[in-house]
Amino acid sequence: MEKPRQQNHYTVEQRWEALKRVAVAGCKPTARALNIPLGTLKGWRKKAKLLFEFKGAQTSRPTERQGAKSKITFERDLVTFMKDVRREEEYMKMEQVAWLEMYLSDKSSPESALSALMRLCQRFTARHGFSVQKFRYSKMTKKLYKKLMFNLQ
Structure with missing residues (x-):
């Protein structure tokens, strides 16, 4: 049984050099010299x-964008929103640098400093009434379904 033909892969730089x-x-001498199929050169x-x-x-290797097209039509706006949220979450690092350095300097290692900071933040959020929100798929779909049905009627 014959082996299947090996498909060649060419980088953009190799394609540029071949086209120059x-x-x-001309096509035929270049194809022979570089050992590239004539049809490939003509396509390039x-x-x-x-x-x-x-x-x-x-x-x-590829010159076009790879992968599936996004189903999200507001892609740029969503990325901007996500970056804004990330920037806002870095409040302690950006605005309270002196306090953060003082708090972390008392700890024995970076690992213990990080875990102590996490515990401190968790206690602070619990004390001020914040909670960890978990996504509830079934509840969300029921609420959304009821809302959609109400709007359709």
Whole structure:
């Protein structure tokens, strides 16, 4: 039984070099010299503009974005919101640096300092009425379903 044909992979840089050589020598001599199939070179020549406009790393293989398209239509807004939340969560690191350094300096190791800080924050949140919110799938869907049904009627 024959082995299946090995598929070749070429980086963007290799494609650029081959296309520059095609412009000087032509397709057939370049294909023979670089041991690249003629059909592959002709395909690259058709996409030359796209290949030369590519802004990514020269060592990458694909020139287009890979993966499935996002179903979230408000992708940029969501990323901005998530980054804003992350920035707000760094209040102690950004605004209370002196207090944080003083509190952590008393601890014996970085691990114990981190666990002590976590316990302190947990006690503080409990004392002030904050709780850890857990996602409740079934409750959320029931509420959402009732709300949707009410709005439809």
